[in-house]
Amino acid sequence: MTEKKNVKPKSLATGRITAFFASLKLTIFLLILLALVSIIGTVIPQNQMPAEYLKFYKESTYTTLKAIGFLDMYHSWWFVLILALLALNLIVCSLKHFPRTWRFFAKPTRLLDRDLEKAANLIWHSPGKKKWPEPAGLLPQLKTLWPGKWCLTEHQGERGPEFHYAGEKGCWSRLGYYFVHLSILVIFAGGIIGSLFGVKGFVNIPEGEKVSSFYTYGAQQTSIALGYQVECRDFTVEFYESGRPKEYSSDLAIYDDGKLVKEKRIEVNHPLSYKGFTFYQSSYGAYGGAVELELNFRESGLVLPLKLEVGKPLRLPEKWGWIEVLKYDENYMRMGPAVMVLRDPGNGVKPYRFQVFQRYPKFGEQNSKTGEFCVFKDIEQRYYTGLQVNKDPGVWIVWLGCIMMILGLFVAFFMSHRRLWLRLAPANDNPERLELVFVGNANKNQPAFAAEFQELVKKIKAWK
C-alpha cells in the first residue's frame, strides 16, 4: 500500500503523477463534475438552427454560448476531455491495483499463521480435548463439507509438524470490478468507432419508386451511395379515432445488382438492415395523388366528373372557368379526408375556396351559395415514406461493452471471494494432542458468510 522499495529518485515526479491519476478522489471528482456539466445540455437545447436560438437569446449571448460549446456541449472539446481523463484515471488505477489482485491467484495464502489468526474475525478454536481425524484423511472430508478448492500444506512448526488446509471459492469474483472498468473503455471504443466510421442520414422514397443513395443530416447534406437500390412498394398509415397515428409502415424491397435480394414490411420499431445500412421508418408525407371530384351544377343538373392533380389548375370546357385542388388533408379537423378547392367560375365572379369532405357528401350541397357544389369521390392517394438511414460499425462493440458491464456488476456486487483455513497443530499445553483452529474470511457480504461459517463449525464439532 505504501511506496515500493525500488523507487528510483527520477521516478518521484512520475510517481506523483501516477498517484494523482490513480486516485479514487479524482474519480469521484470527475464523476460529480460530469453529472454537473451534463445538466447544462439538458437546459439549453442542443444543436438547433441559429434562428431558433436567436428567438430566445441576444446575438451576443448566442455567440458566447456557441464559442464555449454550450450549444453542442456533449461533443465539445472540454466534455470529451473530462471523459478522456476518466478513461485515463480508470486505466492507471486498474493497472496500479491489478498486481495486488493478481496475488490472490498467483500466491494464495496457504498457511494459517499467527498474523492471519490474529486478524481473523471469523475464528473457532477447538477445546483441544478431542481426538481429530487423521490429518491425511481430512482433505476429502473437508471437500464434502465445503466444496471449494482445497489444498493441504505440511509445515514444520515449533512443536512439531503442522497441517494447514486452505480452501477457497469465488476468487475470480475479485475480477468483477476490473471487468466493469474494462467495459467502460470498450463502450468508449465503440462510440469512437461509430463517430469516426459511421454515417446517419435520411431519404424519402415515393411509393413505387427506387433510390440508390441517401442524404446526410446537417447543412451540406451530401449524398451517399448505398451500392444497391431500395424500392418503396407501398406505404400505409392507420389512425386512432382521435386522429393520432396508430401505425405506419412501408413495404420495402432491396435490389442488389438488379436482383431482388430482400423484402420486408418495416414500421416504427421494426427496421430493415442490409449490407451495413439500416433503414428506419421515421416519417411520411402525402404527395400529389389524383383527386376524383364531381362538379355539380344545381340548375342544369349537370354532373362533371373530374380528375385533378393537387396543385395543378384545370381549365374546364365551355365557359365554366378554372378549378384547382390546393391541398389534401387525411384528417381535416378530425372530419376525415378533405380537399381544399379553389374555384374560379371565370364569369367575373371572384375566385373562392372551400373544403370538400369525403365522409360528408351532402355538406357541399347544403352549404353552397353559388349554384354549384363539389362531391369528393375518391383520391388516388400517394405517399412517400421517410426513412432514416444509418450505419454504425461501432454499435456491436458498444453492446459487447454493455453486456460486460452488466455481468461485471453482478459479479462485483453479488459474488464474493470466500476463504477458509484449518490448522491441525500440536496444542500449546500438550504437544501430544492436536489442536484445531478454523478461520474464515469473505471480501464481501460478511454477515451471510458468518452464518455459513457457524454452520460449518457445528459440523466440525460433530466430527468423531
Next chain:
Amino acid sequence: MNTYIFSIVTFVYMAAMVVFVAYLAFRKPLVARVATVIMTAGWLAQTAAIGLRWYESYEMGIGHAPMSNLYESLVFFSWTIILLYLFIQYKYKIKILGAFVTPFAFLGMAYASISPSVNETIQPLVPALQSNWLISHVVTCFLGYAAFAVSCGVSCTYILKKRYEDRQATGGVLGAFPASGVLDELIYKTIAIGFPLLTIGIVTGAAWANYAWGTYWSWDPKETWSLITWFIYAAFLHARVTRGWRGVKAAVLSIVGFVAVIFTYLGVNLLLSGLHSYGGG
C-alpha cells in the same frame, strides 16, 4: 374499476405509514407486524388492480402493459417500492425503515390519484412505444428507482443516527434505530441492487432507441438525466471506499442521487422537453 382500487390502496399505504411511524414511537413488535400486514394487503390489492388494468386495456382492444403514461408509471413506481421494501425487510429483518420508505409509495399513489394534471384513463400507445422493449426497459428502470428510494430513506435515517451516536446520546426514538454501521451497510446493499438495475434500464433504453430510430444515444434530456443519476451513484460507490468520503458524505451523495432520480422521472417531463412520452399525463 382499477382506478377505484388504486385510490383505496392510496389510503391503505397511508395507514401503513401511520402505523410504521407509531412503531417508531412505541417500538412494540406487534405494531410493526400490523404495519407490515397492512402494507402487504395494500400491495396485493395493488397487484390485482394492475393486472385488472392490463386486462381492461385488452378488453378495450388497445392492449398494452400498464406502464405507458404518467398515471400508470406512478402506480407502478409505488408498487416496486413496496415490493422492494418487503423484500429487504424479509431478508434483513429490519422493520424500522418502513416509516421512511412508505411515504414515497404513498406520495406516488396520492399524486397519481389526486393531481388533476395526471390522466387516469387507459390510452392507446403511439407507434414509438409499441415495442417489447417497453416492458423490460420500464420494469428495470423502476425497480432501480425503487431501490434508490429505499436507499434514500435509509440514508436519511443514517445521517440522523450518526449525529445521535456522535453526540453519545441515549434513549429517544433514534435510540431504537439500528446502529449506523448497519444502516451504512444497508445503504450500500440497496444501491448495489439499484445500480445494476439502473444500468440495465439505461442499456435496454439504448438498445430500444437503436432499434427504433437508429441511435443508441442521442443525449435527449431524459437519457442525459438518467446518465447523471448513474454518475452520482457511481461516485457514491467509489466514495464508500475512499478515506474522507465514507459515512455522512456518501449518504449525502445517495440522497442527491435520489433527487436526480426524481428529476429524471418527473422533472424532465414537466420542465424540459424530449422524446419520452409521459409529459403532463
